[in-house]
Amino acid sequence: MVYDRYGRPIRDIRVSLTHRCNLRCIYCHGEGELDPSGELEAYEIERIVGVAAGEGIRRVKLTGGEPLLRRDIFELVERVSSVPGIEEVSMTTNATLLADKACELREVGLKRVNVSLDSLVPERYREITGFDELNSVLRGVDEALAAGLSPIKLNMVLLRGLNENEFWDLVRFSKSKGAILQVIELVDLGNEVFQRFHVDVKPLEEELGSYAERVVTRRSMQNRKKYFLPGGAEVEVVRPVHNSDFCSNCTRIRLTSDGKLKPCLMRSDNLIDIIGPLRRGADSKTLRELFLKAVELREPYYGAKGVSRLPKCSQ
Ligand code: SAM
Numbered sequence: 001m002v003y004d005r006y007g008r009p010i011r012d013i014r015v016s017l018t019h020r021c022n023l024r025c026i027y028c029h030g031e032g033e034l035d036p037s038g039e040l041e042a043y044e045i046e047r048i049v050g051v052a053a054g055e056g057i058r059r060v061k062l063t064g065g066e067p068l069l070r071r072d073i074f075e076l077v078e079r080v081s082s083v084p085g086i087e088e089v090s091m092t093t094n095a096t097l098l099a100d101k102a103c104e105l106r107e108v109g110l111k112r113v114n115v116s117l118d119s120l121v122p123e124r125y126r127e128i129t130g131f132d133e134l135n136s137v138l139r140g141v142d143e144a145l146a147a148g149l150s151p152i153k154l155n156m157v158l159l160r161g162l163n164e165n166e167f168w169d170l171v172r173f174s175k176s177k178g179a180i181l182q183v184i185e186l187v188d189l190g191n192e193v194f195q196r197f198h199v200d201v202k203p204l205e206e207e208l209g210s211y212a213e214r215v216v217t218r219r220s221m222q223n224r225k226k227y228f229l230p231g232g233a234e235v236e237v238v239r240p241v242h243n244s245d246f247c248s249n250c251t252r253i254r255l256t257s258d259g260k261l262k263p264c265l266m267r268s269d270n271l272i273d274i275i276g277p278l279r280r281g282a283d284s285k286t287l288r289e290l291f292l293k294a295v296e297l298r299e300p301y302y303g304a305k306g307v308s309r310l311p312k313c314s315q
Pocket of ligand 1: 028029030063064065066067094184188189
């Protein structure tokens with residue numbers, strides 16, 4: 001296991017498979033990819049994940065853009081799942097293309113999916129995502145369940161005046177599917193979207209806290225809380241905005257779709273190019289050094305409660 005200079009262990013890698021997407025969500029941060037220049041081959045991603053696994057990474061989250069737009073998605077999942085040391089490969093998807101693929105994804109090694117689902121009302125879903133795809137998404141959720149991709153998490157970004165009044169409908173829907181509802185606070189991209197749609201999720205956390213039968217703090221997931229509600233519903237709240245607790249407990253590193261290691265979602269000024277050296281024939285030792293360099297560049301964007309920068313020699 002490798003630790004960054006704040007003593008945070010690096011356990012997960014979030015791999016963007018493509019910058020392309022078939023939806024146009026009004027709030028999308030595109031995984032912080034500003035100007036990507038191409039995509040990696042499946043074997044290249046396998047090699048980089050192998051380097052990360054060699055340093056103790058055990059979980060891989062495939063993302064994008066929309067990862068299911070990759071024509072070689074089955075090969076990709078199979079290759080990444082079979083990297084020695086990798087224990088879990090999951091995917092975050094808008095699920096518009098999931099229904100026909102869920103079963104084979106499970107067969108080649110995918111363990112679970114997070115599905116973006118901001119609204120259950122067709123007109124509102126279209127308003128948020130730009131497309132009339134709600135039915136395909138709902139079919140995708142059902143097929144993922146049938147395939148045994150479990151647990152399914154439904155990602156809802158809370159948006160003022162758009163879907164905030166649907167929160168309890170989504171709680172009931174998630175429960176009916178045996179899924180976990182993950183409510184995400186809108187991340188600020190420095191544009192008018194945040195001013196217009198941002199909802200502070202703290203009051204919602206308080207409401208959930210007073211209503212829940214049980215609250216569990218998940219240390220392995222940025223200290224986020226999981227609320228077990230009466231009747232069996234499960235809700236997680238992700239509060240990445242101005243939350244030093246979120247940064248203190250961040251165990252993640254990212255690989256952009258064009259082959260750069262990205263130490264933090266919120267920053268793009270400290271990327272480490274790994275695909276260039278890999279394509280020029282770099283050996284494993286060099287790739288490992290690049291990975292460790294990216295880990296060393298991890299800085300808590302919103303500060304980090306309870307952790308402080310360690311002197312270099314203590315790494
Ligand atoms: N297309 C895939 C999907 O829909 O899951 C993967 C990429 S998408 C960027 C990954 C997740 O980030 C989605 O659940 C989405 O809702 C969330 N997301 C995107 N922009 C966000 C923002 N500005 N604030 C909070 N969450 C955001």
